[in-house]
Amino acid sequence: MNYYMGIDLGGTNTKIGILDIEGNIYKSTSIKTLSSNGAQKTLERIWEASKELAKDLQIDISNIKGIGIGIPGPVIDQSIVAFFANFPWGENVNIKKMMEDISGIETKLDNDVNIIALGEAKFGAAKGSRASVTIALGTGIGGGIYIDGHLISGFNGAGGEVGHIKLVKDGRLCGCGQKGCFEAYASATGLIREATSRLIVNKNNLLYTIIEGKIDSLEAKDIFDAAKEGDEFSLSLVDYEAEYLAMGIGNILNIINPEIVVLSGGVALAGDILMNPLKEKLKKYALPVVVKDIKFVQGILGNEAGIKGSIGLFI
Amino acid sequence: MNYYMGIDLGGTNTKIGILDIEGNIYKSTSIKTLSSNGAQKTLERIWEASKELAKDLQIDISNIKGIGIGIPGPVIDQSIVAFFANFPWGENVNIKKMMEDISGIETKLDNDVNIIALGEAKFGAAKGSRASVTIALGTGIGGGIYIDGHLISGFNGAGGEVGHIKLVKDGRLCGCGQKGCFEAYASATGLIREATSRLIVNKNNLLYTIIEGKIDSLEAKDIFDAAKEGDEFSLSLVDYEAEYLAMGIGNILNIINPEIVVLSGGVALAGDILMNPLKEKLKKYALPVVVKDIKFVQGILGNEAGIKGSIGLFI
Numbered sequence: 001m002n003y004y005m006g007i008d009l010g011g012t013n014t015k016i017g018i019l020d021i022e023g024n025i026y027k028s029t030s031i032k033t034l035s036s037n038g039a040q041k042t043l044e045r046i047w048e049a050s051k052e053l054a055k056d057l058q059i060d061i062s063n064i065k066g067i068g069i070g071i072p073g074p075v076i077d078q079s080i081v082a083f084f085a086n087f088p089w090g091e092n093v094n095i096k097k098m099m100e101d102i103s104g105i106e107t108k109l110d111n112d113v114n115i116i117a118l119g120e121a122k123f124g125a126a127k128g129s130r131a132s133v134t135i136a137l138g139t140g141i142g143g144g145i146y147i148d149g150h151l152i153s154g155f156n157g158a159g160g161e162v163g164h165i166k167l168v169k170d171g172r173l174c175g176c177g178q179k180g181c182f183e184a185y186a187s188a189t190g191l192i193r194e195a196t197s198r199l200i201v202n203k204n205n206l207l208y209t210i211i212e213g214k215i216d217s218l219e220a221k222d223i224f225d226a227a228k229e230g231d232e233f234s235l236s237l238v239d240y241e242a243e244y245l246a247m248g249i250g251n252i253l254n255i256i257n258p259e260i261v262v263l264s265g266g267v268a269l270a271g272d273i274l275m276n277p278l279k280e281k282l283k284k285y286a287l288p289v290v291v292k293d294i295k296f297v298q299g300i301l302g303n304e305a306g307i308k309g310s311i312g313l314f315i
Numbered sequence: 316m317n318y319y320m321g322i323d324l325g326g327t328n329t330k331i332g333i334l335d336i337e338g339n340i341y342k343s344t345s346i347k348t349l350s351s352n353g354a355q356k357t358l359e360r361i362w363e364a365s366k367e368l369a370k371d372l373q374i375d376i377s378n379i380k381g382i383g384i385g386i387p388g389p390v391i392d393q394s395i396v397a398f399f400a401n402f403p404w405g406e407n408v409n410i411k412k413m414m415e416d417i418s419g420i421e422t423k424l425d426n427d428v429n430i431i432a433l434g435e436a437k438f439g440a441a442k443g444s445r446a447s448v449t450i451a452l453g454t455g456i457g458g459g460i461y462i463d464g465h466l467i468s469g470f471n472g473a474g475g476e477v478g479h480i481k482l483v484k485d486g487r488l489c490g491c492g493q494k495g496c497f498e499a500y501a502s503a504t505g506l507i508r509e510a511t512s513r514l515i516v517n518k519n520n521l522l523y524t525i526i527e528g529k530i531d532s533l534e535a536k537d538i539f540d541a542a543k544e545g546d547e548f549s550l551s552l553v554d555y556e557a558e559y560l561a562m563g564i565g566n567i568l569n570i571i572n573p574e575i576v577v578l579s580g581g582v583a584l585a586g587d588i589l590m591n592p593l594k595e596k597l598k599k600y601a602l603p604v605v606v607k608d609i610k611f612v613q614g615i616l617g618n619e620a621g622i623k624g625s626i627g628l629f630i
Contacts, residue, residue: 074604082604143570147462147467150463152467153572154446154572155574155608156607156608158569158572158605159571161570161602161604161605165566165569167484169482169558169562247484250480251570255458255567257468257469257475258469258470284493285481286479287493289476290469290470290471293470
């Protein structure tokens with residue numbers, strides 16, 4: 001039987017799993033990335049841990065037919081990393097070759113959010129759909145576009161960078177240094193920022209009570225929890241979130257016209273209280289033809305999306 | 316030798332050409348569409364005119380291996396027209412089957428702007444590029460996305476409808492009925508609208524002189540012409556156009572990350588006076604990684620883009 005290694009390279013931890021081509025995980029582990037040791041040493045450590053996994057399962061290395069890696073940064077031609085979002089590993093690094101030299105096994109890589117999208121498309125919430133867009137709504141906003149079996153990874157590996165489409169001309173400053181980005185409004189951080197600015201002038205609400213006045217430790221979940229209790233202040237924040245989410249997603253729908261949108265990440269966990277106004281508001285931002293059949297679903301792969309998705313590169 | 320019929324179905328006129336698979340046009344003609352006669356009769360007339368072309372060239376019908384059609388409306392699976400932008404031909408009409416029944420020849424279709432994008436990608440300004448976006452800047456704004464040999468036509472045939480991404484929340488009313496669309500700002504109509512509103516309060520400029528005070532007959536070309544003469548009033552309008560064009564195109568670049576952008580349509584003819592500020596302003600709206608290698612070119616297929624592009628469906 002053939003097996004594959006799925007690797008989800010993260011800023012702090014790296015997840016590693018042994019899977020089959022159906023995306024079934026036989027065993028997985030997590031190690032510290034320790035990226036400051038450089039790319040070569042980090043990949044060697046990952047390969048050592050991978051071999052341990054195979055040994056535990058009594059799988060011969062010759063039965064490992066491929067290594068798939070999700071990378072925090074733009075990946076060109078499933079081989080070269082243009083730059084790493086948070087590692088000092090340089091530019092245009094051929095990680096494919098580096099890992100193949102270390103392991104002797106064919107290696108393919110792609111951007112980590114694209115990999116999540118691939119995972120949801122091949123094994124998860126969008127399985128069976130020909131065209132899906134997965135949007136990861138967390139600290140930032142990332143995206144991945146899957147059409148007819150392939151990711152739209154882009155000429156420079158930056159396909160699907162939907163978090164940085166501009167919703168407001170000269171708008172709010174984003175972490176990327178540009179202004180008015182989708183992410184600056186509708187990520188968890190964007191929502192917290194708006195909530196914080198409102199809480200400074202209005203403390204007479206359930207949200208303020210729930211967080212015991214500790215504005216600094218406010219999380220997006222607190223806002224959705226208070227809104228579910230009927231707190232008008234929080235409901236207005238959810239409306240704000242839904243509005244910009246609809247505008248950003250609407251723009252993506254008008255360009256791609258997918259069959260299904262998968263929402264993953266922390267903000268997506270809010271559920272109907274966010275999904276219902278989002279769907280309603282979408283009618284204002286996307287053409288009727290792209291909205292009428294659209295399906296919205298929550299991602300189902302969770303923490304396993306990275307290791308599962310990277311196997312999708314071999315299908 | 317094998318030949319193909321390329322058909323560019325327009326609101327008023329329909330262009331028909333006989334081509335080879337390399338996109339060379341052997342002979343072409345144009346007939347009135349007369350769409351009020353219905354789909355069946357119109358396609359029959361088009362087929363009669365096509366047969367005349369073949370007869371003139373002494374090409375046997377058995378050597379016509381395919382019919383490609385560009386359609387003003389969303390096309391699903393290169394077969395079914397969801398609706399026609401300006402014909403009363405109903406919804407979800409299987410034009411592929413209708414034309415195959417009439418002609419006995421395999422027929423494929425796609426949206427007319429997608430077909431232009433396919434033509435520029437296969438035979439025109441983006442030939443040789445793996446990922447291109449073609450933007451048609453005219454009365455409206457249309458677009459087509461070409462990646463690794465295929466168009467992104469979308470689940471409902473509305474892929475590439477870039478003219479209706481929203482640049483301004485609750486912004487200017489668009490012809491589509493929604494507000495704040497890219498098209499409402501940066502199409503020729505959008506530019507004329509802005510110019511008109513400014514001319515009402517400021518007539519002391521070269522543009523007003525050039526159009527002899529006839530604001531009703533103002534064309535986008537007049538604005539670019541006056542700007543080229545150094546008219547500050549018109550230069551400010553070009554700046555407005557470049558700004559919204561950069562925001563709209565920047566959003567597309569962040570999502571698709573293409574290798575090349577082809578600008579076609581009347582506004583694209585403005586040349587450097589528009590392209591130079593556009594490229595400069597793009598740095599504000601698109602991520603550095605998607606801007607650094609991007610190429611901007613003018614479409615080269617002109618009026619032949621439709622009939623040439625439709626042959627691309629058979630490559």
